[in-house]
Amino acid sequence: MFRLEELVARLGGELVGDPATVVRRVATLDQAGEGDLAFLANPKYQSRLRDCRASAVIVAPAARALSDRPLIVTHDPYAYFARVAQLFNPPEAFAPGVHPTASVASPVPSSVSVGAGASIEAGVTLGEGVVIGPGCRVARGASVGARTRLHANVSVYADCVLGADCIVHSGAVIGSDGFGFARERDGSWIKIPQVGRVVVGDDVEIGANTTIDRGALDDTVIGKGVKLDNQIQIGHNVRVGDYTAIAGCVGVAGSTTIGARCMIGGQAGIIGHLSIADDVVVSAGTLVTKSIMKPGVYTANLPVQGHADWVKNFAHLRHLDALVDRIRALEQRLDEHKPE
Structure with missing residues (x-):
């Protein structure tokens, strides 16, 4: 639990009301009760402040006069809520050490935790504070940056690189072969060896069962701060710019470049060999079939109908x-x- 004055000392903002007010968790306006810290991020919900029973509320400056409860006033209540939620819910701590059933063929720093049944092959580099979950496989020559956590059953293929402070959720596959084949005249297929890597920047989160293919010749690159939801397919030689967020079930075909700070809605599809500019928003369910050269919101779908x-x-x-x-x-x- 925290006093409001402690939160403001750590995170900033303006405190209105009793600084000694104690809060124990964050909650929505509708569900909050005594000891909770609620937040008003969207002005259309401000009428709910009247009946809110939270001990305190995070609000924008325009809403400071709407409640007589203790307030934390900040220009971005939702971001402030996220930081408070991190304080109340810190990451699980793992005791360093290698589980007896793990198979390890590379040096492991004393601060690293390796779970049951994990496999770390020769030539792997692990940074300080890395957590390798149960059943993970980190193949030869791969690199995992400091404080990165691999949840259970993550596969990191040979020579791939994960930056520092990343989170990779269960079932993700980093560095599987890209879909590269040449066709014979008789209709059969010749596999093209995929010899590039996947290079992931710092502070990247990769959702459960997401797959990122290694490059055919050059690398597949995921920029720093990128957030990938569950069940996303990233094809070979794709480049995703810094701080882009991609929602679940999106497919990005090979050799497409997505700019920085983009937002791609769920179940969108992006065909191969395209370029998408910085600061583009692609709406959910949209099929992108040509390059997007200017920032903005792009939509190409139909609403549901009978x-x-x-x-x-x-x-x-x-x-x-x-x-x-x-x-x-x-x-x-x-x-x-x-x-x-």
Whole structure:
């Protein structure tokens, strides 16, 4: 638990009300009770402040007069809430050491924790404070930066690089072969060896069962501060710029470059060999089929509708070209019959 004055001393902000007010956890406006610290991040919910039972609330300057409860006033209540939540919920501490059932063929710093059944092959470099969870495999020549944590059953393939302070969730695969094949005349396929690496920057989070393919010749690169949700597919030779966030079930095909500070919505698809500028937002479910050269929000999907309506509308779309041709013919006839 913390007194409000302690939180403000650590995180900044302006304290309004009793500095000795004690809070034990963070909660939503609706669910908060005595001892909770709530937050108002979206002005459209400000009417809920009246009935909020929290001991204190994090608000923006515009909302400081809306409650007589103790307040922490800050320009970004949601970011402040996130920092407070980190204080209340610090990462799990792991005792350093190597589990007796782990297989280790590389030097392990004394501050590193290696879980049951993990495999660390020859030539691996581990930074201080690394946590290798149960069942993980770190293949030959790979590198894991300081304080990075691999949850259970993560696979890091040979020669791949993970930066410092990363979090990789269970089932993620870093450095699997990219989808590279050449086709013979008879229709069979020749596998192209994938000899690049995956290079992941510092402070990256990679969600459960996300896969990042190694480069075919050059490296696949994930910039610093990137956040990847669960079940994302990143193809070979993709480059993702610093601080970009990608939501679940997104597929990014090979050799595409995504800029810095982008946000890619869930189930979006990005085809290969494209360039996406910095500060682009791609809405959920959008299929990106051409490069995006300017910042902005891009959307290409249809809202859900009843099946009968969809069939009718799709039938109209099928005849759209013919309709355009008829309109052009009518316009031409009108032009021909215009009085001189």
